[in-house]
Amino acid sequence: MNGINKNRRGRVAHQRLRSRLDAAMAVAGVMVTVCSIQPAYAKRVPQQDMTPYVVRADDSLYTLADRYMQSPADWRLLRAINHVANPRRLQVNAHLSMPTSRLRQTLLTARVVAVRGSVDKLGTAGAPPMPVSAGTLLMEGDEISTGRDAFVSMLLPDGSHVVLPSSSQIRIGRLRTTLLTGAVDRQFDLKQGEVATDVTPFKNPRDSFRVITPSVVAGVRGTRFRVNYLATQDATTVEVLAGKIGVDGAGPDGAANRTSAPQPIQGGAQTLVLAGYGNLTRTGDAAGASVRLLDPPEIADPGKLQNAPQVAFDLTPVDGAGAYRTEIATDADFLDLLRDQRTTGLHAAFDNIPDGNYFVRVSATDTHGIDGLPQVFTFSRHLDTTNAAATPIEGNGYAFRWHVDGEANGARYRFILSSHADLSAPLIDLLDVSGGEMSVAHLSPGKYYWTIVVDTFENGRLLSIPSEIRSFTQTR
Structure with missing residues (x-):
């Protein structure tokens, strides 16, 4: 009987020991699981673009997040990325990585410096368009449209200029600066027509300037160039006048209609366009090949005075x-x-x-x-307003008449008559003819050429404005 009880006590003790071992193993398993979990600030963070920062005295993750990040709560993100044990204590001169996409940014404004014709800022949600005038401030999200024979020029804070010619429409997609780095991000979405730019050379390697159409993404680093979206061809031309730009195909879904920066066509190679070259890119295609720009034409007699009605x-x-x-x-x-x-x-x-x-x-x-x-x-x-005319009179002569402008201060009138079309070797060349009329008699048969020259002073210099050279034929 004692042996039976002894065996029972042994089995119970064994079971108790086994239970204790199982419990210990379970606890050990929990401990292993807990130890395998990293602290929250050391968790894996997706790969992203980073901006370096060197810690200064009195910096903490709290002050950095409050000063440079989009939210004060971003200190947790900084802790996770940089594996910081104590967010309140940072080693001076230590290097931190700041996620660029979360850095705080400030919106900038563009100032209208010149306007011609009908230029409107398009309203949203059915609001009527508002006329744009010199001095108007424009900001990110504003959309500008120019009418026929209308133009607008904008000045950006860095001194760059953006000019929108007639029958064009553009949206300011991005116009902002990053507080930590001072980098300026500018994006213009060209929806119709053309835009010409004169971009100030970048001082910050993180600066960006893009013009986007349904066909291309054109990125520059300080240059003069033009972008023209040809709606009838569903294509975009780019012409570089100074510097160089990179052109990517923007894809078939219309980059200019996107709210975020578009990505280039997958697998499409960027075309580098140098000064003196341009390219044509059709929507949905990779960027077109670079071609040399045509030489400019000359103007016949460019210095002649423009005094005709046109x-x-x-x-x-x-x-x-x-x-x-x-x-x-x-x-x-x-x-x-x-x-x-x-x-x-x-x-x-x-x-x-x-x-x-x-x-x-x-x-x-x-x-x-x-x-x-x-x-x-x-x-x-200088428009010719003399309205000169010649009328035959008795004695084989002509009476010459012209309008005298009473508002032209100190204007003097000169009469020239010649038998040569270029008025060389004049038969008559009279200065200071007053009254707006004179007569010439006893002209021999032949063809004659004549004009009235208005001499006036402008900004302290003498300006001679010839009227149209007229002619008549004396037959008897």
Whole structure:
């Protein structure tokens, strides 16, 4: 009996020991599991672009997140990325990695410096468009549209210029700076027409400047270039006048309609376009090959005074040109555009140009629609308002009459009559003719040429404005 009880006690003790061992194993298993879990601040973080930061005195993860990150709670993200044990205590001169996508950014503004014609800022959610004038401030998200023969120039905070010619539409996709690095991010989404840029060379390696159309993503690092979205061809032309840019195909879904920066076409090689070259890219295709820009045309007699009702220019032909472009501006950089005309012929004419001094820029366009290199000339515009006329009188003579402008201060009138079309070897050349009328009698048979020259002072210098050279034939 004692042996039986003894065996029972042994089995119970064995069971108790086994239970204790199982419990110990279970606890050990939990301990192993707990030890295999890393602290929250050491968890795996997805690969992303990082901005380096060198720790300064009095820095902590809390102050860094509050100062440079999008949210004060981002200290946890900084702790996880950098495996920081104590977020309050950082070693001075230690190197931290700051996730670029979470860095705090400040919105910038672009200032309108010149406007011609009808330029509107398009409203959202059915709101009516608002007219844009010089001095208007534009910011990220604003969409600008120019009407026919309308132009607008914008000045960015770094001194870069963006010019939108007529019949164009653009959205400011991004215009901001990163607080920690000072990097400036600029993106313009061209939805219609053309944009010309003069980008100040970058001072910060993280600066970016992009022009996006449904066909291309054009990224630059300080250059002068033009981008033109040809809606009828569903293609984009790029022309580089200075520096160089990288052009990627933007894909078939229309990059200009995206709210975030588009990605280049998968597998598509970037085309590097240098100064003096351009390319054509169709929507959905990889970036087109680089082609040399056409040389600019010349203007026949560019220095002649533009005094006719129309301001007109005759261009010289350029091999390979399918069209020509003539632009007029009040400044040499063409930030204040007045007119922009494309012609298939060599003659360009413009109505309603006020008197003044101007710049004209001419270029040839190849058969693919890529504009060539430009050439700029100066010219003066003074409309002939003399309304001169000649009437036969008795005695084989003519009476010559012209309008005297009473508002022209100190204007003097000169009468020239010659038997040569270029008015050389004049038969009569009279200065200070007053009254707006004079007669000449006893003219021999023959053909005669005459004009009225208005001498006036402008900005302290003498300006001679000839009227149209007229002619008549004396038959008896």
